[in-house]
Amino acid sequence: MNSFRKKTMNQILLPFMSVALLAAVVSGCAGGTEANDNKGASTKEGTSTKDTAKKATIKILQNKIEITDKVKAMVADYMVQNPNVNVEVQVVKDYNTLIKTRFAAGDAPDIFTTAGYSAMESWSENLLDLSNEPWMAKVSPMTVEGMTFKGQKLGFPMAYEGFGVVYNKELFEKAGINKLPATLTELTQVAEKLKAAGITPYKEAYQETFPLYHIYNLAFAYEKDPAASLLKLQKGEMKIKDLANINKMFDVLDLGMKYGKGQESIGVSYDSQVADFATGKIAMIHNGVWTIDPITKVNPNVKMGMFALPINDNADETKMPVSVPGYYVINKESKNIEESKKFLAWLHTNGQKYLVDSFKFIPAFTDLKTTPELGPLAVDMSPYVTNGKAIPWTQNAWPVGYKEDSPKRLQAYIGAQTNREQAIAELQKDWDNRVKK
Template identity: 30%
Template structure:
């Protein structure tokens, strides 16, 4: 993202998160039982009975819409939301979740290739959205579109049209166990790679394994890789140069520093990292086995299931002159115009972000920092990770960078993740890793 865009994103996220944020009228709703937009109020009036009491919504018992979605962290809560929607409208919402260790993108493409057309599916933005543009319904005219955090729109817009609903805002860096840091005598967060190395040694000397690692391709091929991309002065320009063959990862000085960071992480994680999946990684971190995990506020709900009192914070990742944390839109809800019920799908999304029930699920059950400004965040639900990040972002907005991996065509990050697995397993050298990064870009851009 450009600096202006990310500043806008962070300003909005912070105002929403910390202020509780400034929406004292609950998104323009003056009554607790009348949540939603003016459009919803009009519908209620039109359906009113003669004694001015609102009528029950018309139920459609024969309609089923399918949601093919990525976010494993909200799978249970999303199912409950679907059940609440069916109880209110009669429309059945079938949830199918594929994430964690699964390759969601490949599974979605297989689903579509097989002729299955879910009403709603998830897609990232920028180039990651390109394969699905022809299926995306224009949502520009939806009532909630005007209330989106401004900087969340560009990644899912084409030719002035909003082609998806941004799911939420997320941030990541190094989430760390404050109690374990204190036990190791670490009194200040590391600001440089040298200081990180020194902090890691203190943890090791105290008998604490510093890093909770995972072999998941997406964690390494997306989030770890973005640390290097975001540290460029102009990430978008650097990425375009790499795609055009004008620059390479192998010859990039920032990638050399990034390799040192990766080496520190890989050399100071658990012994079975190569066989550790995402769920196990987070669960063991939540159990206090490790001091640092490279994830963001999205793990808060999973941590709370294990240890709701865990004393967590998020620290920026040191690489260059100053450390950075990273924020963006993780995914979008896309309404599939080739499905059987796209209009019903739009109504479901409308209800999700405007009804009192839907807003409560987003803010509290999903533990989201909303991308829709009319939803008041639940600061208690967002938790310590997001709260710590919000405080840092407010005090150091210049140390917050964006998400850049989706500026590359689909398939590249998967190959990066595979190469990272080889590097974690000590099957290739650092130079070979960077060569594989370059080859992945060259192979896919040529297609």
């Protein structure tokens, strides 16, 4: 199936041509990504084997490791309210590998998560049509395009998310920084001021894949017409090296290394990065709104904000990537389809408590409300959307598998195993291989 059909390329930009649809929903946000392998709660403590055998069992697999404890709590609440159902939830780091392994081994989950657009399309033959579920009428219009294939709506949208520079306001003030940088040169100057004040500017988590593909996305998203460029790349009418800001993207990587841990950045984990930021050891991280919860868990008093990560020296072009990062979907071969549908219906009904208040997600349903408790990163992201300063997450429209390929090439560059020219050549080779599949 060709994941670069014209419809999909047009869809990736549609939300940013209709930001008014989002304005009513967005006044704040939070979300998540990935980290360590963990299994969630399954049965209630003290439940006998005999009792468990009588229950229907729903197996859930998802990423967003930083909310693992909260997902477990949600599942525990569900089982208390639905004693005839046992829920086994697993939240993992190497998600894309595990989900494929589970399907191949005949141990496919009943409910799992996937991104929209090309990722959703790649799974579409395995997914249950959710078009007629009662909560579907309440999904935010921005979420629909990325989950709709052959007229079927396949997903339960989890959240809105944005990616940029999360910064410590007190450390900025200490370094005498009273204006947020809007260009790459200004961001470099900010890093210099921090360094001169004895403050470590960065500690980048380049051990992880997700910050790297988010940064790589900038080279695509900052194209004048990202959808057109993606189509040209798919057709072989342009190359990765032809992206206007491809070298500036490498400048962003270099910035994080120069003013952080250097080549050692490739060994820095997300947990380590977040902990050091929360305790004031570093001033900036290239990351997203999903960091709000793990940061405040370490230090609830940290004063932080977020601004768009510049990729060049044109301040007018500096925008923030914002998207719907993932959807819950139901395996259409599940033996517990009705129970799985009931679970998603319950999650929507209780979405304010779990998705918003607990998970700190920006709500992707029109009947759920944002709250001030979603935090300062949500507040700072909102104007980028409402003022037309948002750009897409093009990684959701890359060829399937390319999002996993590209971080490896960037890690090789960070580790000085390749130079820019070699890294770009490898990125192109991976692109060509994925397009052919």
